[in-house]
Amino acid sequence: MTIAFKPAETFHDDFTYRNSDAGILRFPFPFGEDAYMYSVNIEPHVPAGPSPAYLHAFDVDEHYVAECRERARVLALDPSRCKVLPHMMTAQWDTLELIMESFARDYPEYFSLAKNGSTWTWINRPLGIEDKFTFGDASTLPYEPFEYITRQAQGDFTLQDQRNDNLFVDGGMVTTQADWSLEFDIGMSFHEWHAPVPLAHQIGVFDRALKFLLRLQQAQPVRRLNWTMTINPRLDTSPENYPVWGPDRTTVTPENLPEKVHLRVELQTLFRLPRSNAILFGIRCYLASVGELARVEKWRKRLHRVLRDLPPELEGYKGLNRYRQMTIDYLAPFDDGAVLSKGPQPDQASL
């Protein structure tokens, strides 16, 4: 497998991020039906699904190098985006082991891991990293193990400690988030962390999800999708920087909409970690502009229907108020009302 990395892409200022044609077709489009509502849409994270994005424990795509550089940039401005409470050191090593082993197994051309007792040698070719360190001894790495490895992975990660029949978000690397703050939320229980989400609590989504996750087993990871929309291909839509990116929402016009308005999909994965019994939560962000998605016939029709029929509470929570109608108006002419196939797959092999 060869990945054509695009290391110079940016996620701020000039926003040069774009998807290739193959990148559009592998986008993990989240809508399998014409209407959207919350559900416990958790399924086993097995190497199968309607997009190649589901085929590996941690997906690496053409944006890998650029996203790692973007993460380093955000951390340089705000080092607190990575924070792990002291009792999570075992979970930090679990994370490092899981990501290194997965990358080396799934992408041997790009990553390799050699173990000689507790001396491990890690090679990351796309980022030009080669480090020898002692597993279990944080002083042999340039960062703590969790930060070290998540600087080399796409998407955000949090660590959940399990105690008292609950999960506590006791650590994280959060630079590509959809408007939630690790600094504010760290240490919270499962329900406290999800507090701002409307509607879902009332229908018991989080009660069921928590009960399910408390029983999550090693080697049986699960996944789910979440989505929102973002103006410009901006990964860092943190509450911390809301004054910086909030004004973007007023810049959408019918003319620039296809390039400016992006569907933001989170491929969320959950892994039971073996040594610490903690849970690693991966929140991988994929961005595609409405213009890119509109090149797929099924997706432009379905996106139109989902946005048109979205419950008003979700519009507010997802921050779509200022441009939802404009997006519907843009997509409406493409939608002839034809019946679409069930499932999110694009139903076409090329663009």
Added chain:
Amino acid sequence: MPSPSIPSRPKYKPFALIPTARTHLIIAEHAENLPDLPAGSSEAPIEFWVVVNDARAIGTQRLNSGIEITRYRSVPHLLDQLAHRLEREYVGLQLYAIGTEPFIWDVARLSRAHGLDRDEFHPTHSGTLRRRVYCVHCRSFTDNVSTNIVACSGCGAQLQVRDHFSQRLAAFMGFQVDAEVPGELPPIEEAYP
């Protein structure tokens, strides 16, 4: 607008002794917050710790009910003593804190650092509903907030007080309400008297 259904907002129960405790330590921000516990309320010993805001306060006394009461000169004075006490305590202690949100969550932070779990610490809210607000943009705290929108004490941003509470920071989240269009503010209302 306050919404009691938001689950990160602490749910405060009325004060009640935990029957399985081996020792009860009841901490109040003000003397009038102390519960009325007649003799025989519990087989386990009960202690009151209370802040009196008086530099002459010293020592412990026994009330007619048999409860021991210790008066502290200020909140920092009490918290300093509490750290020493918890360092020497045994499993079986139940800790209660009664007062305003900033007070009870300061006590909570200390109890957590000493290994108390949520079934060993019991907050009861009493007094003002004014909020401590954490600015998510500049990390400053603004105290005694009674309105839905407040100017941040650090960066000056007009912060909307969100019903999202961090026990660790003992504060509600505030974010700039007019970030998208500067000056576009909803009406400012008295929300937390």
Added chain:
Amino acid sequence: MSNPGTLALRVREAEMIAPLLKRFVLESADRAPLPSTGPGAHLRLMLKDGARKYRNAYSIAAAAPDNSTYEIIVRRVPRSRGGSVFLHEHVDAGTIVEADFPGNLFPLSQVARKHLLIGGGIGITPFLGYLAHLKGTPTPFELHHFCRVEEEETFGQLLRRAEGGKIHLHPELVTEFDLAQLLRTQPLGTHLYVCGPEIFMDLVLATARSHGWPGSKLHSESFGGAHAGGAPFVAVLKRSGLEIHVPEDQTLLEAIEAAGVEPPSLCRGGACGQCMTEVLEGEPEHRDHYLSAEEHAAGRVMMICVSRAKGERIVLDL
């Protein structure tokens, strides 16, 4: 949830360490590293004794740092369903056994300020794993182990491998020991772990509760809560016209799928609601966390991924 497959393990060493205790060192049959595990993890072995099948879970008493081996210790229990007798009589060096991926229902607290371990008899095994881990951490710990007089030497040898902390071996009944004194004087933030015979665990936990220990601080080993197994029964799929035998070690959903019917399903753990199926006759034994208490009581629908039949027969609208 999906099954990640099973592990094929070869017995590298097997030895009797006491008249009723047999120690096994297991390695991967293909010599590849085994999955990483943590203190408190267990291994569920799937043993085939002719037509009989046993699924027995054993604590991992030790795992090599390079994940090359796991070690378990098995007490021979003659009146059990037979797994331990089979292991004692028929499993030796070179035997290949199948196992599920390790699980952990007895993990160490990451926030404890001290660990207090109280074991009885063969309940030592998870604590051997704990001790190996704890000696590398700054958190203080204390172990009290109760055993029969004749096994004192065996347990003494097993515990000699551990260093640091305080280790106390009591060749006496726990009822002869001043548990109350021990439990009254534990510093705040101590977590208590108990492993041993049911009656032993009940006594220790009850004593702790009576001295004010809160639930968050109490941990006991329990192999309950597994979703898959249960008494065998027959499921009739009315619309498909099929009658399916659901054996004790298979879920209803798995048995239905094996018969060629593919009802909708997603999480396979009783949480998502996808596989909700209407019950036409018979009573379900609910094990899901999706349906409400009222729905459970009514018994008109069930989640076939985890729930089973209470009786011998159930008729489903499939």
